Amino acid sequence: DGGITQSPKYLFRKEGQNVTLSCEQNLNHDAMYWYRQDPGQGLRLIYYSQIVNDFQKGDIAEGYSVSREKKESFPLTVTSAQKNPTAFYLCASGMTEQFFGPGTRLTVL
Amino acid sequence: SQQGEEDPQALSIQEGENATMNCSYKTSINNLQWYRQNSGRGLVHLILIRSNEREKHSGRLRVTLDTSKKSSSLLITASRAADTASYFCATGLAGGTSYGKLTFGQGTILTVHP
Numbered sequence: 001d002g003g004i005t006q007s008p009k010y011l012f013r014k015e016g017q018n019v020t021l022s023c024e025q026n027l028n029h030d031a032m033y034w035y036r037q038d039p040g041q042g043l044r045l046i047y048y049s050q051i052v053n054d055f056q057k058g059d060i061a062e063g064y065s066v067s068r069e070k071k072e073s074f075p076l077t078v079t080s081a082q083k084n085p086t087a088f089y090l091c092a093s094g095m096t097e098q099f100f101g102p103g104t105r106l107t108v109l
Numbered sequence: 110s111q112q113g114e115e116d117p118q119a120l121s122i123q124e125g126e127n128a129t130m131n132c133s134y135k136t137s138i139n140n141l142q143w144y145r146q147n148s149g150r151g152l153v154h155l156i157l158i159r160s161n162e163r164e165k166h167s168g169r170l171r172v173t174l175d176t177s178k179k180s181s182s183l184l185i186t187a188s189r190a191a192d193t194a195s196y197f198c199a200t201g202l203a204g205g206t207s208y209g210k211l212t213f214g215q216g217t218i219l220t221v222h223p
Binding site for chain 1: 140157
């Protein structure tokens with residue numbers, strides 16, 4: 001099946017820890033994106049990558065980092081510098097129409 | 110930011126009725142898209158309308174775009190309980206590093222009662 005997967009589905013982080021969220025796609029898309037969604041809100045862009053080995057900051061990149069070493073993979077690290085990381089994180093791929101993964105819900109304990 | 114604003118924030122209707130959601134944005138766009146999100150899930154693309162189009166249909170969905178007013182509407186006809194979800198508009202720019210990048214509105218929560 002073609003699609004985009006995210007893992008884990010739920011993630012719990014202690015304060016001061018870095019955590020990495022996985023995003024994998026087999027749709028052969030060059031472009032991939034990370035969004036953050038807070039309760040009752042729309043999506044805000046964290047980082048995006050239009051091609052392997054290149055990525056740009058979105059609107060709320062502070063406290064986050066990414067890498068794009070392979071076309072299929074675009075992992076997001078939530079660092080301890082992100083002061084309010086509890087949110088629902090969505091990964092997407094595609095250049096015009098975007099295809100979304102099922103999301104990772106991150107909670108800080 | 111050219112984030113879209115959606116109206117209404119919440120809409121509650123009976124099955125069989127039509128649902129209309131509106132989206133406004135601030136700057137020139139290349140395209141406008143509508144997505145659906147079921148609770149706790151990822152978004153699903155519904156329909157895309159380009160800046161040179163005025164109306165588009167897909168099944169029970171009808172989208173209009175008025176670039177002079179910087180607004181769009183999504184009409185779902187003959188709604189079903191399964192249409193219950195949040196609906197988001199997203200605007201896309203043309204060219205350069207912004208190509209492909211979308212800006213999402215706050216969404217409209219639609220509840221369809223059986």
